[in-house]
Amino acid sequence: MDPIDDLPLPPYLTTEDVVFALRAVTVHAPERPDGERCRKDQATHPCRLHRWGRRVLERRGLTDEQVQMLIAGGSVALR
Incomplete structure (x- = not known):
C-alpha cells in the first residue's frame, strides 16, 4: 500500500x-474471510479506513489477535 494514500x-x-x-x-x-474487496466500499481490501483503524488500534497497543477478538464480538482490556 502507498503510505501517501493512507489517512493521517x-x-x-x-x-x-x-x-x-x-x-x-x-x-x-x-x-x-479470504476476500480481496472491502464489503463496505468495494475497494481493494484492506481499504484506507480499515488500514487507518488497524494503525490506530496498533498505536493503542492492541495486537492483531486482540483486534480479531474485538471484531468477532469479544472483549479485550484496553490499557
Whole structure:
C-alpha cells in the first residue's frame, strides 16, 4: 500500500478515536474471510479506513489477535 494514500493518524488518541477505529475495521472488513474487496466500499481490501483503524488500534497497543477478538464480538482490556 502507498503510505501517501493512507489517512493521517490523530496526534493524540482519544477513546472516541479507538471507538471509530473499531468501527472502521469491523465495517470495512473483507467481503468474505479470504476476500480481496472491502464489503463496505468495494475497494481493494484492506481499504484506507480499515488500514487507518488497524494503525490506530496498533498505536493503542492492541495486537492483531486482540483486534480479531474485538471484531468477532469479544472483549479485550484496553490499557
